[in-house]
Amino acid sequence: MQNLRLNINGDSVEVGAPSHWTLCEVLRYRLGLTGTKQGCDKGDCGACTVLIDGRPVLSCIHLAALAEDKEVTTIEGLRPLHQAAGGEGCDPVQDSFDRCGALQCGFCQSGMILSAKALLDEVPVPTEEDARAALSGNLCRCTGYTQIFQAIERAACERAGLEPTKPAWAPESSEHEA
Amino acid sequence: MKPDPARYVHGTDAPWDEFQVVGKPHRKVDGLAKATGEAVYADDIQLPGMLHAKTLRSPHPHARIRSVDTARAEALEGVHAVITGADLPTKYGVIPWTPDENALATDLVRFIGDEVAAVAAVDEDTANRALELIDVDYELLHAYLEPEESLERHDPAIHPDNKKGNISKHVELSFGEVDEALERAEAGELTLIEDDYTFHGTTHAPIEPHCAVARYSPDGLLTLWSSTQITHYVHRTLSAVLGLDPAKIRVVQPCLGGAFGGKSDPFSLEFCVALLAMRTGRPVKMLWTREEVFYAHRGRHPMKMHYKTAADAEGRVHAVDAKILIDGGSYSSFGLVTTYYSGQLLTGPYDFPAYRFDSTRVFTNKPPCGPKRGHGSVQPRFAFEVQLDEVAEAVGVDPIEIRRKNFQGEETETVNGQRITSNGFLECLARVEEASGWRERRGKLERGRGLGVAGSMYISGTNYPVYPNDMPQAGIQLKVDRSGVVTIFTGGNDIGQGSNSMVAYLVAEELGMDVAHVRVVAADTDLCPVDLGAYSSRVTFMVGNAAIDAARKLRAQIVEAVAEAWEVEPARVRLVGGRAIDLSDSERSIPTREAFQIAEVRFDTLGSTGSYNTPTLGGDYRGGTIGASPAYSFTAHVVEAVVDEETGRITVENCWIAHDCGRAINPMLVAGQMEGSAYMGIAEALMEEQEVNRFGLHRGPSLLDYTIPTSFDTPELHALIVESVDPEGPYGAKEAGEGPLHPSIPAISNAVYDAVGVRLRHLPFTPGRVLKELRAARESRAGESP
Numbered sequence: 031m032q033n034l035r036l037n038i039n040g041d042s043v044e045v046g047a048p049s050h051w052t053l054c055e056v057l058r059y060r061l062g063l064t065g066t067k068q069g070c071d072k073g074d075c076g077a078c079t080v081l082i083d084g085r086p087v088l089s090c091i092h093l094a095a096l097a098e099d100k101e102v103t104t105i106e107g108l109r110p111l112h113q114a115a116g117g118e119g120c121d122p123v124q125d126s127f128d129r130c131g132a133l134q135c136g137f138c139q140s141g142m143i144l145s146a147k148a149l150l151d152e153v154p155v156p157t158e159e160d161a162r163a164a165l166s167g168n169l170c171r172c173t174g175y176t177q178i179f180q181a182i183e184r185a186a187c188e189r190a191g192l193e194p195t196k197p198a199w200a201p202e203s204s205e206h207e208a
Numbered sequence: 209m210k211p212d213p214a215r216y217v218h219g220t221d222a223p224w225d226e227f228q229v230v231g232k233p234h235r236k237v238d239g240l241a242k243a244t245g246e247a248v249y250a251d252d253i254q255l256p257g258m259l260h261a262k263t264l265r266s267p268h269p270h271a272r273i274r275s276v277d278t279a280r281a282e283a284l285e286g287v288h289a290v291i292t293g294a295d296l297p298t299k300y301g302v303i304p305w306t307p308d309e310n311a312l313a314t315d316l317v318r319f320i321g322d323e324v325a326a327v328a329a330v331d332e333d334t335a336n337r338a339l340e341l342i343d344v345d346y347e348l349l350h351a352y353l354e355p356e357e358s359l360e361r362h363d364p365a366i367h368p369d370n371k372k373g374n375i376s377k378h379v380e381l382s383f384g385e386v387d388e389a390l391e392r393a394e395a396g397e398l399t400l401i402e403d404d405y406t407f408h409g410t411t412h413a414p415i416e417p418h419c420a421v422a423r424y425s426p427d428g429l430l431t432l433w434s435s436t437q438i439t440h441y442v443h444r445t446l447s448a449v450l451g452l453d454p455a456k457i458r459v460v461q462p463c464l465g466g467a468f469g470g471k472s473d474p475f476s477l478e479f480c481v482a483l484l485a486m487r488t489g490r491p492v493k494m495l496w497t498r499e500e501v502f503y504a505h506r507g508r509h510p511m512k513m514h515y516k517t518a519a520d521a522e523g524r525v526h527a528v529d530a531k532i533l534i535d536g537g538s539y540s541s542f543g544l545v546t547t548y549y550s551g552q553l554l555t556g557p558y559d560f561p562a563y564r565f566d567s568t569r570v571f572t573n574k575p576p577c578g579p580k581r582g583h584g585s586v587q588p589r590f591a592f593e594v595q596l597d598e599v600a601e602a603v604g605v606d607p608i609e610i611r612r613k614n615f616q617g618e619e620t621e622t623v624n625g626q627r628i629t630s631n632g633f634l635e636c637l638a639r640v641e642e643a644s645g646w647r648e649r650r651g652k653l654e655r656g657r658g659l660g661v662a663g664s665m666y667i668s669g670t671n672y673p674v675y676p677n678d679m680p681q682a683g684i685q686l687k688v689d690r691s692g693v694v695t696i697f698t699g700g701n702d703i704g705q706g707s708n709s710m711v712a713y714l715v716a717e718e719l720g721m722d723v724a725h726v727r728v729v730a731a732d733t734d735l736c737p738v739d740l741g742a743y744s745s746r747v748t749f750m751v752g753n754a755a756i757d758a759a760r761k762l763r764a765q766i767v768e769a770v771a772e773a774w775e776v777e778p779a780r781v782r783l784v785g786g787r788a789i790d791l792s793d794s795e796r797s798i799p800t801r802e803a804f805q806i807a808e809v810r811f812d813t814l815g816s817t818g819s820y821n822t823p824t825l826g827g828d829y830r831g832g833t834i835g836a837s838p839a840y841s842f843t844a845h846v847v848e849a850v851v852d853e854e855t856g857r858i859t860v861e862n863c864w865i866a867h868d869c870g871r872a873i874n875p876m877l878v879a880g881q882m883e884g885s886a887y888m889g890i891a892e893a894l895m896e897e898q899e900v901n902r903f904g905l906h907r908g909p910s911l912l913d914y915t916i917p918t919s920f921d922t923p924e925l926h927a928l929i930v931e932s933v934d935p936e937g938p939y940g941a942k943e944a945g946e947g948p949l950h951p952s953i954p955a956i957s958n959a960v961y962d963a964v965g966v967r968l969r970h971l972p973f974t975p976g977r978v979l980k981e982l983r984a985a986r987e988s989r990a991g992e993s994p
């Protein structure tokens with residue numbers, strides 16, 4: 031057992047957990063932040079991705095103790111942080127995933143969205159290659175990634191005032207957006 | 209001419225000629241909950257005082273359990289209960305005719321990973337320590353790892369009660385004059401192509417591992433939350449195995465993190481947490497590790513297939529003859545259905561004047577196979593579509609052209625007695641032909657790059673419920689609130705495909721409402737009417753039709769009440785855009801909420817039910833209803849592949865997917881199903897293999913060793929939606945979640961042939977196999993040249 035002092039989504043929290051527990055376990059089973067998912071528990075799938083000081087980290091292979099004195103952002107943090115910064119609704123990346131159909135079962139998506147968020151914070155208008163690289167550690171078994179790339183492109187374009195590419199399935203004439 | 213569907217739904221005099229909701233992209237009803245981490249999946253459930261359970265698994269592929277001693281485990285501090293096979297002796301199986309599974313092994317273990325005992329403890333670490341303290345004495349038995357061996361011998365038998373030795377199921381069906389056509393081929397009147405094809409094993413690998421939580425309340429009510437796609441069957445099976453009145457069991461499917469068929473059997477952990485909760489009086493959770501998910505498997509059956517196709521000089525198919533050996537792994541699962549599907553689902557989109565198949569499923573000591581996306585029909589489809597390309601080449605017809613020539617047509621019947629209604633296959637072919645630049649490019653690309661085509665069909669559910677009964681296959685209830693909200697109660701399992709959203713769109717369309725005012729409560733046996741589950745691509749068709757049925761009954765009441773209040777004919781009242789309007793008086797309209805209240809005054813508390821049952825379908829012979837669907841979807845793919853002749857590596861650069869889904873209720877979600885299907889198929893061909901080594905041990909039960917595609921591995925996927933508008937589908941819709949997987953695999957083989965001139969007939973298409981084929985081709989060319 032150890033006492034941990036963590037900064038999660040802007041809150042400073044103190045929590046006791048076995049010393050071998052990972053950040054993923056502490057978030058999910060001590061703090062009730064179950065938006066962080068566990069798909070393999072060994073660093074293979076990316077479902078457990080959180081941001082530590084803005085960079086994506088696999089929380090299932092990251093000892094909770096190593097996160098002390100760092101800023102941890104989980105999927106639950108994006109909306110409140112966006113609102114605290116004066117925004118409305120969800121973070122635009124979350125919203126874009128929903129509007130592009132990128133969320134099927136959703137199990138990969140908290141990790142996916144956080145990886146996408148880190149990318150967009152660094153590269154304002156990423157190419158598809160940038161997106162492929164940034165998401166290469168996040169496995170999705172449902173979507174075939176296509177609508178995820180579209181969601182990232184759309185979030186970037188909206189911010190930059192550009193027109194996103196129309197998906198192949200969208201009819202020429204109509205407004206395709208949800 | 210098909211009737212204009214919008215007018216058909218809203219009335220011929222409706223002043224709008226478009227659907228209000230259907231056919232347009234919308235958010236999913238649970239999209240933002242998933243995007244923000246709010247959605248609750250099984251492992252997110254934490255109950256006060258909850259214990260954690262773990263499973264002890266067999267280290268042997270085939271053994272008899274002489275004894276299990278749990279005393280040391282029970283004595284460990286923090287352990288609350290230990291159970292073994294003796295505690296759960298009732299056998300079960302998802303197909304009630306073949307109950308051959310036990311939640312925990314009673315006498316035999318049948319694969320490495322088979323469940324033997326379960327422990328509930330204060331935490332996972334303690335439960336894991338307790339597993340090490342369980343002493344099991346095994347008598348090792350001969351392990352069957354090759355399906356051929358299971359055909360030949362059955363001593364020792366994998367299932368000693370099985371009358372057919374190690375054979376799980378054998379089906380032989382013949383339609384039309386197969387032998388006659390083969391004789392004509394023998395005599396040189398027809399072209400005959402004959403070859404062997406192999407499909408390997410692959411697994412679903414949903415990102416969410418299986419998880420179940422049980423609570424046994426003091427009033428004797430057992431509640432199970434489980435990551436299942438078949439709530440209703442789990443409910444029935446729990447009752448049978450636990451010997452509990454089904455009225456004392458509630459099964460709930462929380463948000464589900466992917467399934468693809470891998471969560472459509474009742475699983476050991478569901479019975480174990482239930483019994484452990486009953487024994488301890490505390491809630492119990494079991495979460496399988498990723499390794500355990502690979503043992504649970506129920507994935508694609510390996511098949512060894514021999515096909516003969518006889519065709520005339522124009523390329524028209526006269527007969528197809530197939531012999532298939534299916535490796536079922538250790539249990540039956542859906543195997544009875546798989547064996548039928550391996551033959552029954554091949555009889556479209558092409559017309560087969562004569563067809564025969566002889567399929568045998570055998571048991572082996574490997575993780576059990578079951579239904580994976582495109583259940584039972586992906587493998588034969590691979591073989592046949594490659595063979596059809598070989599026929600095309602032999603008779604000198606373009607591969608797309610030969611598929612057109614053999615098209616079976618709409619409103620027809622297949623050789624095995626299946627009714628075909630709508631059929632948009634020709635349009636699918638035209639779309640991929642155009643989008644891929646087939647005419648300009650195929651056969652003309654630089655060496656190493658090629659285009660390949662394949663087609664397929666798939667069911668939108670079948671009229672065969674797994675247990676015979678005449679009750680509806682899908683039911684819906686609607687509840688109306690004075691706030692203007694309608695709540696849909698559906699037994700349908702949303703497994704990520706968006707079925708909860710689909711019913712919301714349909715009800716919103718019918719009642720002229722904003723989708724945001726429709727709520728969905730799903731897959732909870734206490735709250736929702738029965739639906740049979742998310743399998744066989746049945747949900748959109750069946751649950752969708754049930755939703756429309758319920759919504760129309762409700763709409764009729766609301767319209768009648770408003771018409772009465774306005775003292776006009778009901779035909780003048782329409783629900784649209786969140787309002788009830790008077791068609792003849794544009795000044796008169798009220799919000800839906802008010803219309804609901806008027807109707808509540810008129811009729812009392814409002815609500816309605818709806819249901820769907822298939823019409824009588826299928827051929828009049830044993831097994832004729834298995835695979836008989838109220839509507840079939842059709843697909844065509846063109847794949848562009850590049851073959852590196854030095855390394856043998858195949859890269860798929862583009863995949864054009866044209867899929868006839870009848871009608872796209874939400875085209876964005878349909879496209880997502882098409883892309884997800886195609887990507888999964890491509891991965892099966894090039895990257896994935898579920899395999900055991902010579903000791904029966906899984907070769908790599910992890911997502912590092914079992915390589916599913918990353919964002920880098922996935923080609924450009926082009927989803928082209930074709931809408932044939934089915935006469936019986938909800939707004940004309942058919943399935944979209946499984947059909948579009950089928951053609952990806954043969955299309956790659958056919959593209960490789962175009963690229964480098966070798967036929968790949970055996971999966972997976974590993975670099976080693978490609979190099980071997982290339983070498984063989986070179987050698988045979990060298991042998992031919994003078």
Ligand code: FES
Pocket residue numbers: 067068069070071072073074075076077078079088089090091
């Ligand atoms: S759960 Fe952390 S990488 Fe899979």
Ligand code: FES
Pocket residue numbers: 132133134135136137138139169170171172173415465466704
């Ligand atoms: S949406 Fe299901 S795994 Fe990505």
